[in-house]
Amino acid sequence: MTVTDAAADATPKGVGDPILDLLNGFIVQLRAAGLPVSLTENLDAMQAIRHVPLEDRETFKYALAATLVKHHNHWKAFETVFEVYFSLRGDDYQIGDELVELPEMDDDEQGDQQGSGDQQGGGGENLTPEELAEMLYQSLMRGDQQMMRGVARQAVKRYAGMEPGRPVGGTYYLYRTLRNLDIDGVLERLLEQEQNEDGEAPSDFEQRLARDEYQSRANQLQQEIEAEIRRRLVADRGVEAMAKTLRKPLPEDVDFMHASREEMASLRKAIWPLTRKLAARLQRKRRHGRKGPLDFRRTVRASLSYGGVPAEPKFRNPRPHKPEIFVIADISGSVAAFARFTLHLVYAISGQFSKVRAFVFIDGLDEVTHMFEGVEDINEAVHRVNTEADVVWVDGHSDYGHALGVFWEKYGNEIGARTSIMILGDARNNYHASESWIIKAMNEKARAVHWLNPEPQSYWDTGDSIVGEYAQHCDGTFEVRNLRQLEAFVDNLA
């Protein structure tokens, strides 16, 4: 079916307008969360929901996901928006008896009706804390989804102390609930139980497996609790407000400088495809330039068979392009988070190119190439760089001028015409001398010098930042604060 056809009957037959409005609202929320939803995809989604039973929540969710989310990294963002937006729709998902009427999106007052009081939760009656603790223990032991949901509802009602209109985030409620439930304590009890049953002490290996098992169930429970809190918050504040508070940057927009541990882990995974892309780009360049420069001698020789007319020009074989990459990275405190990321990047790049040399500096400079060589575990390499590299010259505050001076003196001669130099740092020089002539001299010898700056462009050249001074001698200065910008840089480079 062509796009125009789809557009013509985009209004699904048999599905009323309310659904369309609902879906439109949902797509607005998705776009607000940063997901790139195109018009075609929007139409596809409308087509898709004609074919799935609307009462089947999971299938409905997958139908929307298949048409609207085209990137695995975006799944989490989609799920959050979906859970918030449709949290109060569907039978299992209503809050209490008083809320049979679904609250309208713009109806903020509705939430007031449901106090944190004593209406019936989804599963289970009002329980004493002891009973609840026992239920928690049982549900974790059996891994019973239904029971966990019941526990989650009860726990949130009892412990979270949620009050309508109270301006605190969901994390606060989550913290309160979890503290009261004491899941860790229950886990310990479960593990001890396991030991007693066997009669003999289990090996470390078995304990480990059991712990993973219970931990994953506990995580499941925590998710249930989060979902329950979210539902109540949505009922209180309305969909739009909640969607806004829960909005997190997409993985490619996460700032390197302020990435959390989990975000860092997912960034690390994303670096590999990026370096492969870089390598592929450079390689393709190689393939495209199939012919080298004109080979005068052979052309004249060939011309003899045409009576001296150079009818058949001969070319030299192209010289294979073997890029050499020098990475010079600032690892001082001000860019510590970025530096960690940088080192991962260096490690990834060195797997793709034959000649990669890495240097790190604060106010002194040291070569760390050998620390990455033959190392299987990147974390070990990063640890060695941080502890062993000799980068402090005087006081351990960034001094770009001195570090560049050392580089020029020690390694300047090794820069050749095939060398690409990447300098990573914020150029906050603590008011030392810039020595920017070194960059100029480097650029004269090297193929290219690029400067990657992890600071937002608006901060450049403010305070002690002197990136502008260096930039005039570089081939390009780039703001690289997130994966998206790094990808753009890679695209530009090749």
Next chain:
Amino acid sequence: MSHRFSDVAALKDELAGVDYLSDEGIAGVVYLADRLQKPILVEGPAGTGKTQLAKSVSEITGARLIRLQCYEGLDEAKALYEWNYKKQLLRIQAEGGSDEDWTDLSDDIFSDEFLLTRPLLEAIRAEEPVVLLIDEVDRVEVETEALLLEILSDYQVSIPELGTLEAKQIPLVFLTSNNTRELSEALKRRCLYLHVDYPDMEREKTIVLTKVPDITENLAGQVARVVRSIRQIELKKHPSVSETLDWAKTLVLLGVEKIDEQTAASTINILLKYQSDINKALKELATADGVTP
């Protein structure tokens, strides 16, 4: 146009009937692909049954599976169609003596008879129902992706000398990708997107039970548990489903009934293929406390 599947649950059962254990997401997307007549882009880590999905679907629908394996340097002549150049030459030579008009001849040599169909065109021209599998589409260059666009959105192929060939039936199209590079927006927009991840523990256990003959339920459960724990460790390459199955088969052959530390240590090389991963996993598994995720 009749539909291949009546509803999602039935599709799921049918897939289970040919030993492919799907979940809500997988079955739902395949069902939608049939209804919306759109291709499916299946992404996910290696060894999670992406290719198998296409094979299983072709098996339950009784359709012929046409497979195009992508690789770097794949071009039109190998993916779409090619003129049978030698045959054309013969034809011209055979006519050499006669005074046939050149326009007739050129019409003649650019006709069906001299066309060599390649997988994509073959899928379009097939009379019977087919399932088209475009495997590892991330291996071709970005430029080559454009070859696929026409066929994916309109189910037709334009040949300059012949005109546009439209599909006789709408094939069910699967594209798989190991996500080694970002596919172009244009391609993604035309497809339904399905991400197949490692199965959760319960599903993995069922997969092991169906695929490994003679395995006890107890052992299958243990296998799934150990694999789940290993996947939580940060490794270069996590064990895939096929590797899990290999491991389970090995354990059955060895007559193992209960996986203990020694058994795991001596057979873990079936699950993990990097020495550093093996060392790390063994070290991790031997610590009772574990890393709380």
